[in-house]
Amino acid sequence: xxxxxxxxxxxxxxxxxxxxxxxxxxxxxxxxxxxxxxxxxxxxxxxxxxxxxxxxxxxxxxxxxxxxxxxxxxxxxxxxxxxxxxxxxxxxxxxxxxxxxxxxxxxxxxxxxxxxxxxxxxxxxxxxxxxxxxxxxxxxxxxxxxxxxxxxxxxxxxxxxxxxxxxxxxxxxxxxxxxxxxxxxxxxxxxxxxxxxxxxxxxxxxxxxxxxxxxxxxxxxxxxxxxxxxxxxxxxxxxxxxxxxxxxxxxxxxxxxxxxxxxxxxxxxxxxxxxxxxxxxxxxxxxxxxxxxxxxxxxxxxxxxxxxxxxxxxxxxxxxxxxxxxxxxxxxxxxxxxxxxxxxxxxxxxxxxxxxxxxxxxxxxx
Ligand SMILES: Cc1cc2nc3c(=O)[nH]c(=O)nc-3n(C[C@H](O)[C@H](O)[C@H](O)COP(=O)(O)O)c2cc1C
Numbered sequence: 001x002x003x004x005x006x007x008x009x010x011x012x013x014x015x016x017x018x019x020x021x022x023x024x025x026x027x028x029x030x031x032x033x034x035x036x037x038x039x040x041x042x043x044x045x046x047x048x049x050x051x052x053x054x055x056x057x058x059x060x061x062x063x064x065x066x067x068x069x070x071x072x073x074x075x076x077x078x079x080x081x082x083x084x085x086x087x088x089x090x091x092x093x094x095x096x097x098x099x100x101x102x103x104x105x106x107x108x109x110x111x112x113x114x115x116x117x118x119x120x121x122x123x124x125x126x127x128x129x130x131x132x133x134x135x136x137x138x139x140x141x142x143x144x145x146x147x148x149x150x151x152x153x154x155x156x157x158x159x160x161x162x163x164x165x166x167x168x169x170x171x172x173x174x175x176x177x178x179x180x181x182x183x184x185x186x187x188x189x190x191x192x193x194x195x196x197x198x199x200x201x202x203x204x205x206x207x208x209x210x211x212x213x214x215x216x217x218x219x220x221x222x223x224x225x226x227x228x229x230x231x232x233x234x235x236x237x238x239x240x241x242x243x244x245x246x247x248x249x250x251x252x253x254x255x256x257x258x259x260x261x262x263x264x265x266x267x268x269x270x271x272x273x274x275x276x277x278x279x280x281x282x283x284x285x286x287x288x289x290x291x292x293x294x295x296x297x298x299x300x301x302x303x304x305x306x307x308x309x310x311x312x313x314x315x316x317x318x319x320x321x322x323x324x325x326x327x328x329x330x331x332x333x334x335x336x337x338x339x340x341x342x343x344x345x346x347x348x349x350x351x352x353x354x355x356x357x358x359x360x361x362x363x364x365x366x
Pocket of ligand 1 (some may be wrong): 267295
């Protein structure tokens with residue numbers, strides 16, 4: 001049977017009310033200690049009509065910070081702050097997962113009390129610089145993790161999942177995309193190891209596999225998602241063998257019968273141009289579970305993918321940023337608000353561009 005964007009979808013015991021996901025968006029509105037703010041609860045609750053909300057990249061450890069104002073999930077106060085967010089979303093009937101994240105080399109010691117960034121291999125990001133308390137700085141060359149330290153990093157994800165459960169999240173999304181720690185292990189561009197965690201496609205996948213297994217000790221499979229970015233060049237990513245690596249990864253993840261596999265298939269945030277882009281159509285035979293696409297989608301292009309059976313859900317980032325009632329607008333073919341200006345994406349605890357976006361009713365177009 002052909003599905004539509006507005007059909008419900010079962011994720012284990014949870015029924016999502018539609019196939020429109022709110023993509024994870026870092027907006028740096030947390031308190032200075034990484035505790036989610038009341039403003040964040042308001043922001044997520046405003047978007048609760050999404051079938052699934054995926055809360056922003058959240059630091060799993062105190063030395064895994066990459067932006068001022070980003071939230072964490074490693075302290076009691078952060079768990080309490082997130083509980084206010086999940087309560088606000090649940091009160092409106094929404095379902096919310098937390099994106100658990102470690103930046104690996106994509107951070108700076110100035111943001112982590114002097115702790116040098118870690119990565120699979122000592123290769124620095126050179127295509128960009130990073131904002132620190134002392135202004136923009138080049139990325140540092142990361143310290144390669146010793147093999148016997150890796151279980152501790154796997155455990156940090158498990159601990160974060162435990163905390164997410166305490167904060168009443170409905171599940172977690174493991175952030176294995178966009179050039180952060182797990183993606184750094186997956187890809188040959190950033191992983192030059194020749195031990196149990198590198199040197200072949202199977203070994204580069206191993207860190208993600210161990211993270212999934214450890215999170216499975218906390219949440220049932222259907223309450224876990226994994227995000228991948230096979231086509232992106234952000235954070236210096238893009239590997240010659242990307243197609244083989246991500247095809248293998250999708251096939252391996254399928255064996256866990258997870259809630260979903262989230263693939264950033266669109267090219268709008270940078271394409272590595274190592275070959276043809278990997279499409280949802282290509283992932284479909286590799287992954288028979290719930291497949292979510294993202295990046296640059298409109299209502300029409302999303303419906304087309306879902307009706308064709310190439311995806312089961314589509315995540316929207318920027319459209320949800322400026323339209324808290326995106327689902328209702330899509331359902332009624334109402335016009336969308338203009339995009340939030342980039343100057344309001346990050347960097348301020350301000351409600352501007354965050355909780356002040358009008359619904360169609362408020363804008364007088366409903
Ligand atoms: C301001 C901003 C913050 C983002 N933060 C995250 C994040 O925390 N985690 C993540 O996986 N992707 C993040 N992304 C990527 C989005 O999830 C999404 O892939 C991107 O916006 C493309 O989707 P869209 O075209 O629907 O906006 C971010 C994007 C933007 C614009």
